[in-house]
Amino acid sequence: MRTTLLIAATVMLLAGVSVHAQxxxxxxxxxxxxxxxxxxxxxxxxxxxxxxxxxxxxxxxxxxxxxxxLTAEERAAANKLAAEQAARQRAAQEQANADAQMLSAYPDEESYKISQQQALDTVDQQIHTTQINLRSQEKALTDLLGRAADIENAKGTVPRTLADSIAQQRNVVAGQRNTLRRQQALREQTVQSQARQLAHYRELRAAQAQPAQ
Structure with a gap:
């Protein structure tokens, strides 16, 4: 106790000397x-x-x-560096929050896999719906082209309205095909992303299972 009081007194004395000097x-x-x-x-x-x-x-x-x-350039560089560091810290904190929420929502790997499969099933359902629509639109285009072919075979002239309908239907079919390609690409990206997410989930669970040092 006497030692603590002596140290405190010494610190106060040095502080007083510094203030006096200033x-x-x-x-x-x-x-x-x-x-x-x-x-x-x-x-x-x-x-x-x-x-x-x-x-x-x-x-x-x-x-x-x-x-x-600091010069104006140095201040600008320092401000930029500080902003980048703050952004990295925010991103790290957001990732930590997301990881904590994921571990809380999915207490085991099986529940996490079920959630991933549900997300993939949604994409598959969208692809299936587009495929049905595409087949329907392709059939409609085939019917229009068949009518035009029959007219031409009979040495007739394809009406302007039919030609316009064929052009319009071709655009519809092209749009459906583009949609299908995008959805299939999305599915591939989803599978790859889910593989990375599952690996990350396993790492978090492994770290969580380790005894505290």
């Missing part, structure tokens, strides 16, 4: 210029602020260091 009017400024030469001054100069300076008391002890002023 308020005594004996503070000087020390800095180094571009050539590395040391300078002292009783007042703060523009050059000292440019290169950074030390506050020195009457005993020659440095009581505070003030770094040099």
């Amino acid at each position: 308020n005594s009017g004996n503070i000087r400024y020390k800095w180094y210029d571009a050539q590395g030469l040391m300078h002292f001054s009783d007042s703060l100069t523009a050059e000292a602020m440019k290169y950074g300076y030390d506050l020195v008391n009457d005993r020659g002890m440095v009581i505070q260091h003030v770094p040099r002023q």
Whole structure:
């Protein structure tokens, strides 16, 4: 107890000496210029602020260091770096929150796999619906083309309305085929993504199962 009181008293005494030194009017400024030469001054100069300076008391002890002023480019770079670091920290925190929610929602791997399969089933259902629609639209196009062929075989002229209907139906079929390709690509991406997510889930579960150090 006496030792603790002695340490506290010493700290208070040193703090009092420092405050006295700063308020005594004996503070000087020390800095180094571009050539590395040391300078002292009783007042703060523009050059000292440019290169950074030390506050020195009457005993020659440095009581505070003030770094040099940053250029506009350095400030911009520092701000950019700070923003990038903050963004990385936010992303890491968001990932940690998402991981915690996932572990809470799916207490075991089987429940997680069921959730993944449900998502894949939704994509498969969309593909199946598009395939049905595509076959229907292709049949409609085939019927229109057959009518046009019959007219031409009879040495007749295909009416403008029928030709327009064929062109329109071809566009519908092309749109359905593009939709099907996109959905199939989405399914492939989903399978790959789910494989990565499952591996990540397993890593989290393994880390969770390890005893605390």
